[in-house]
Structures are given as structure tokens and as C-alpha cells.
Amino acid sequence: MSERIHRPREDEDLLHAAVREAGALAAGYFNGSTQSWTKDDGTPVSDADLAVDELLKSRLLPARPDYGWLSEETDDNDDRLANSRVWVVDPIDGTRSFLEGGEHWCVTAALVEDGRPAIGVVYLPLSDKMYAARAGEGASMNGQLLIASTRNELAGSKMIAHKSILQPHRWQTPWPDVDVGMTTSLALRLCLVADGSFDAALAVGSKCDWDLAAGDLIVHEAGGRVCDLGGATLRYNKRATRQDGLIASGANLHDEIIRFSSGYKPN
16 A cells, blocks of 8 residues: 655644534533543543544544644553654643633644744633644634734733742742733643743643643744743654653744743752
8 A cells, every 4th residue: 555645734624624623513412411530640531522632633633643642631551753744632621620610711722843833723612712733834813823922021021821830939030020811721822822822831840741832833833932940842753652841932932931940949
């Protein structure tokens, strides 16, 4: 059998359609009789998460049998490491908000190629907002071009972060005063940096590939930058599926934020 010709636009169309369908399924569970429980890591999961995961898997894997699979709600194995292209999925990012009847949740999925996202989608079914990007083609929300913040002064900037993270005792150099906001979904935080609603996002501790991959690409294609706390570019589809924190910002603020973040004191 001859090898399938890789056509990125076809992959993009496939992913968009699957994520939109998945969003409709999730919305059908929202505020309904959803069953939920707590996973071993202490995070919530529901039958809606699992149903959305199965739908995405059924749409994406048969269409691209030579691609790997990594999802928050599918048991992981090393098979994906042999694939240069891997679907990276979080069926519902922000499950806690979803279960509480909140709005801060989304369906997020990316196609990772050779360790970096090539296509990314973050879909908010309740507001019908589709954030999307393809490498080298820019980022958009419902077809409108996204441009990240061009602010060049960290003091007074708008940052998505837990307020407790910025307490002076946790850093070698205290942060300047910033206007702090928060949303539970990491993917949504990245989108709010990409569309300029916030100048930056900061998160400490390990963060999962499936929460970050799509939003990482969307920020980059909007002209922003994303890295871990040490300033390293995020690489995906490794054996370990966690990243060392998160920094996302407009390009002008990025180096200054890294100077502060490099002084993080975990203990």
C-alpha cells in the first residue's frame, strides 16, 4: 500500500470538523445528568469527558491511521513515540468549571508534528468561539485574525495567573504590580493571550501536553511567544507528557518575564 500524501489543509479541515462535533456533544451534557468522579491524581472527570474523547478518537484515528494518539482521557502507552504526527487532545479542558455550570471550559486538540504543534484548535461551544491556527498561516477566532499584545512594559500589564503565585517570597526578585485575572482552563488562558485580552499568562508546576499544545501554536501564530519557566520552547510527544510550567505573552514582554520567572523558588 502506498504511503498517504500529507496534506496539511485536509488535516486542518478534519480536526476542525471533529472538534466542532465534539463541542456539540459536550454541550449536550452541560447542565445535564452528568456523572463525575475523581481520578487518582485528584482531578475531576465525567462521563462527558469520556464520551467526547471517544468521539474525537473515532473521527480522527480511522481517518489518519498512521498518526499517534495522546489524550487526557485515554490510557497512554509508548506506541505514539514511533509516530512523527500525533493527535494531542483534551476532550474537556476545564472539567471542574463544566461540572459546576461555569463557562470556562473548552474542547482543545492539536496535531503535533516532530515535537511541535502544526495545527491547533480550541473550541468554546457555549459561545461558539473557535480559536484556530496552522503553522505559518496565522491564528484566528471565528475567522478573524488574532494579534497578541504589543505592550512593552510589564508593570501595569494584564496577566492571567493565580494571585498567590506572585507573592514576593516565592521569587528571588519580586514581580512589579500587574493586573491579575484567572480562568481555570489552560487552553483558554493561552487563547486570551493570543487575542490580546491579556498581555501574558504565567503558571508554575508541571502542566500537561494536552492542555497546552493547541494554545501554544495559537499564541505563536498570533505573534506571541510561549515557553516553560526556564525559557525553553515546549516540545511535545515525548515519553513524559508534562511541561515545567508555562509562560505566554506578547513578544515584547517575553524576555522580561523570563528574567523574573527564572527566580522561582518552589519551596
